[in-house]
Amino acid sequence: MYHEYKPNHLPKGFHYLLILPMGAQWSKQIDRQKAVIAEKKILRELQERCGSDYPGSSWHPTDRKNWMSGLDPKKAHINQIVWPGTHNSATNKIGIKIITRPFAQCQSLSVYQQLVCGARVLDIRVEETGKVCHGILTTYGIDVVIEDVKRFVSETESEIVILEIRTEVGRKDPPGFEKYLWEQLGELLIQQDDNVFEKTIAEILPRRVICVWKPRRSPEVKDKSPFWSSGYLRDNWIDTDLPATKFESNMKYLSQQQPVTTRKYFYRVENTVTPQSDNPVMCVKAVTNRIHGYGRLFISQCFQQNCENRLQIFSIDFIDEDFVDACVGLTCARIDGKT
Template identity: 55%
Template sequence: MDFFKNLADSFVKEVVDPTVSFAEDSARTVVREVVDPTVTFVEASARTVVREVIDPAAAFIETQFQRPRDVIEQERILDDLLPSNGSRFPGDDYHPTDRKNWMAHLSLEKLTLNKIVLPGTHDSATKGIGIEVVTRPLGECQTLSVYEQLVLGTRVLDIRVQEDRHICHRILASYNVDFVIDDVIRFLSETRSEIIILEMRTEYGHKDPPEFDTYLTHKLGQFLIRQDDNLFNKPLSEILPKRVICIWKPRESPRPSRGGLLWNSDYLKDNWIDTDLPWRKFQSNMNHLKVQPSIPSRRFFYRVENTLTPQADNPVVWVRPVTDRIRRCVSEGCIDKLQIFSTDFIDEDFVDACVGLTYARINGGVR
């Protein structure tokens, strides 16, 4: 019996115990090297998913509900300005009988360049850009051709080009710029006293068209008004028959020199902000306009853009409904500093407001 007992004890000590110990060590190793890292990885992955997917998704969903509330509130604030400030402005009872020739019907001897409130369009050549219903609502800012805008009364054009001389708006491209120039020349040939500011610029993210300055002077040379700091106080009767102030804004090419046929970016300024909130845009416009030099001392054109920009974090990204949020108004204290008023989807009322204010200025209605 002792023999078998000793044999059993020896088997336990030499086989069973080491096997159990090995199994326990293996289990601890598996826990330490496999299970624990796996649990840690799963926990870290879960935290990453929460941080990088769920939290941003929740925040995005929240903005989809909050942004419309913000828009409604800001529209209400602008609407409340009408009862508090009134909707009347100098010249609001004047309506041009011929918008195509509205400058000609004012006194050209009294109408100095710096007294004109010039109606302008934003992204003027975007009619028909993009694919209908798909990308067009994201990039089309005007539904009239450049010629139709000029006939309506527009006098400041914002034309954006890319390297191949095609019109573009961000990544959307359209027709060759020749069509724009032809529209401008057609309008000039049909009128005698209308002066235009033609802003040509290379669109953001694109390269300059080669030798574009030469192209512009060749196409428009007979109409171009040479850069002159003394021009702003001159009456139109002394500026005519030249008709076009062409401002060329390249991104990398040399900019136009002072005294040349093309004007550089120093002569057309604005303070654009990227927002789709109407009250925020209105406040920014008025705050920047207030600090501009007085018109008699100003030696550049200053533009107020009455536009909003669709934002990716908003459920409404089409240009037209976003534009409709902002009201076409200017704070009473800034009327005497307004020079270029620009908009998307220009219409007769917008033009008439600018022309009426111009009429009031030359007839003593605005000091």
Template identity: 60%
Template sequence: MSSSSPSNSNDSGKKNPLDAMGAFFSAQVNRRKLVSTQKLAMSERCTSCGDEFPGCAHRPADRKTWMAELGPDRLRVHQVVWPGTHDSATNKIGIPFITRPFAQCQSLSVYHQLALGCRLLDVRVQEERRVCHGVLATYSVDVVLDDVLRFLAETVSEVLVLEIRTEFGREDPPDFAKYLVERLGEHLIPQDEAVFGKTVAELLPRRVICVWKPRKSPAPGRGEPLWSSGYLRDNWIDTDLPETKYDSNLKFLGQQPPARDRRYLYRVENTVTPQADNPVVCVRPVTNRIRGYARSFIAEAFAKGLGDRLQVFSTDFIDGDFVDACAGVTKARVDGAA
């Protein structure tokens, strides 16, 4: 009598659900191992390379006015390392403790980010003029603009970049360019490549470079109050692996010309983002895999001869030390030390 071995499929040719479940858990274990390996590699790498770079010891007397402290008549736009925030207006997105942890990238309001020293905001909107991140929406974009206007009223020579874009999968808000000009009018720096070579003093009293990135609406043109998407570029890779993102940031930064020769802003984002194939899907624990290595990234960029390429440096959950690092490199450039 012949014997048969157990089959991985049933008689109809369908896969055994237990096999599929086993493959899923195996993949999860391998992903967790890869994350752990990269976290360890980042820790060892950044310990060895240190965090010394031109201006690293600088601490602004008041982060709210750190640009003014460097001298509006000395500081040129291309010299600024702009401390930015990723998904800036998500402090109140979603339902607390339920959906918020999956989409919140900042815990501070836009005003408090600016007061802390942030100088570039990343705001995503949908057709109803509400801020959103993916499928979740939060307050009206009016809240963002009110915070920006409050900050401008309380300072004299701080310049900021406001990037507003229609979120992927959403429709452009109707007449949104006109709305932005009406709200920010007298503060807007018109689209002009000559701006990058000017000092802050030459721009005043205008202090906002507003980059509008619609999905279908016409893009702003030269001389208009708003700037088109080509003036704020990056090379985003969507990953939750910290060393993968860190190396990608260095690679693409190295492909850019020096900031003084560019007629656009180039952004590096010190962030990693949750992935659907990984069990950890809340933003904060994932982004913390890379968030603490901002100074190490700047140090390694200088060590590799890329320090003059740094321009926009963004993060989730911005803090004062991140701002100080960006302000320090900016000061070193103004002083001729970088």
């Protein structure tokens, strides 16, 4: 309900409408900021109290571009790997610089640069024209992503990449997309097969790319296809900008999964939080930084809560070397039998 308010200091006959719901909205934003501050404190204190050490946490690869080669491909099984991933991977040039980009950019590196840094799982969103998008904003075409993946694969020998491509929410599928992907990646594709999870990297080579295709309206990928269907890459993403809420949700859903040695699908945990429309802070980087530095803490807490053997894909916004090292270190500890 709207009420007319007449301040005494205004000229006679001047009418000023005060919309009371605006006051309620302002109060809500203040409460939200208090909640953010409180939740950041929860994670900070958890880290101070429990630390971020775990088996393999001190390990650092000498060559992140070739870290899978450094594991000994004959010993490293696919289901032992903790895969560093990127969220909304192809958004480094999305939108208009300074104007719209800060509201949709989740990575500052190109797809190729992310792979060189150590990322091995890519999250790509497309729309019907074949452009990559995030929400309503678009960027370069999917061909740029494919060329980056092919370039990286050509420069390495034993690195396996999980390439997830999905049609963005509210968008239409690109026509003839499976045919396009086959023409571009055919000789590199690791065919959909439940037995892949138990194989070593060496047993899969020279095939290098697990391509998960998730259309919205087109038929699901068929069994025994060169592509992997949506059921092979799962997660329990929640839409929140509250870091402790996301941290705890990630732990809860991870603990409900089967151990990596017994399940026949990849499960992803995203160390990210998302801007909300009812909060004045809308830039992705400012918001996701609330949880960004707690990747090692999450892994450490997985050991504390006895669900380390369930962690598999761990992804992040604005990937960095330390996050990659955290995942690879745990991978090495698994292969060496230290977990």
